Amino acid sequence: MRDHPEVPAPLVVTGHGLVLREWGEEDLPGMVDLFDDPQVALRTPLAAPFTLSAARDYLRQARTNQADGRQLQLAITTDGGQAKGEVRLNRATGTISYIVGAAHRGQRLATRALLLMTEHARGELGLAQVSLEIEPDNHPSIAVARAAGFRRADTPPEVVTVRDRSYTLHVWSHQPSA
Numbered sequence: 001m002r003d004h005p006e007v008p009a010p011l012v013v014t015g016h017g018l019v020l021r022e023w024g025e026e027d028l029p030g031m032v033d034l035f036d037d038p039q040v041a042l043r044t045p046l047a048a049p050f051t052l053s054a055a056r057d058y059l060r061q062a063r064t065n066q067a068d069g070r071q072l073q074l075a076i077t078t079d080g081g082q083a084k085g086e087v088r089l090n091r092a093t094g095t096i097s098y099i100v101g102a103a104h105r106g107q108r109l110a111t112r113a114l115l116l117m118t119e120h121a122r123g124e125l126g127l128a129q130v131s132l133e134i135e136p137d138n139h140p141s142i143a144v145a146r147a148a149g150f151r152r153a154d155t156p157p158e159v160v161t162v163r164d165r166s167y168t169l170h171v172w173s174h175q176p177s178a
Contacts, residue, residue, distance in 0.1 A: 011066075013074065013120045016112035020074040020087060020120075022066070024069050026111035027075060029057040032085050034101035043138060044099065045162040076100065078112045087113040089120075094127045099146070110141075114148040118174055133158070145172045 003124070013020040023031070032055050033039075041048035065071035071090050075083035076098070084107075085100035094119050101109045114132075121127045132150055134141045136157070145151075150172040157170045 011072065011074065012080070013116055013124075014044070015116045015119065018109070018112050018116055019077045019080040020113065020116060021077060021080055023073065023075050023083070023086075024064055025082050026032060028052060028055045028059065033103075034083065034085060036097065037102050039102070040099055043135065043141075044097075067106065072117075074117075076109055078109075084109055085113065087117045089117055089125075091125065091127070094121065094130045096121070096130060096132055105140075108147075110144045111147045114144060114150075118148065130174045132172040135167055135173055136170055143174075148174070150174050 001045045001089075009170050010022045012022075029052070032050055032052055035046050035055070036050035040046060040050070047054035062071075062073040067071060069091060069133070071088060073086060076085040076087055077083055083101075084097060084104035087096065087098045089096050096114060098110045098113055098117075100107075100113075118130050131153070132141075132145050134145060153171040153173045155171050157168050160167050160169060
C-alpha cells in the first residue's frame with residue numbers, strides 16, 4: 001500500500017515539429033508576453049491588460065480544468081522549452097482554440113498545433129467531432145483552419161457576449177482524410 005497517491009505525469013503531445021506541454025510556474029512571465037497583446041484582447045475573453053496576476057489566475061484555472069477533465073490547455077513549443085502560444089481543447093464540446101504570440105507568428109505554429117491537437121483529440125481521447133469557432137473577419141484564423149483541414153459548417157453563427165463585447169462565431173468542422 002502506498003502512503004502517497006500517484007501523481008499523474010505531465011501531459012506532453014509531440015508531432016508536426018512541436019511539443020505541446022502543460023503550463024508551469026516558470027511560464028508565468030512568458031504568458032504575459034504572449035497574451036498581453038491587442039490582437040489577443042480583441043479575439044479572446046482573456047484579461048486585458050494581461051498581467052502577472054492574470055497569468056497566475058489563468059494557470060490556476062488551467063490546472064483546475066485539466067484536473068476536472070474539462071479542458072486541455074497546452075503551451076505550444078518547438079522543443080518543450082519556451083512557450084510560443086497555446087492550444088486549448090474543450091473536451092465536452094470538442095472545440096479547439098489557439099493563440100500564437102506576436103513574436104512567433106508566421107511560422108505555421110497555429111496550423112501545426114491545431115493539427116496535432118486534432119489528432120490527439122480524435123486518436124487518444126476518442127472524440128468523434130472536433131470543431132473551431134471563428135469570427136467571420138478573423139482572416140488569419142480562417143487561413144489556419146483551412147490549412148489544417150477544417151471547413152465552415154453549414155450551421156447558423158452563434159453570438160456570444162463576454163465582457164461587454166459580442167462575438168459572432170461561425171463553426172468550422174474538421175474533415176478527416178479518407
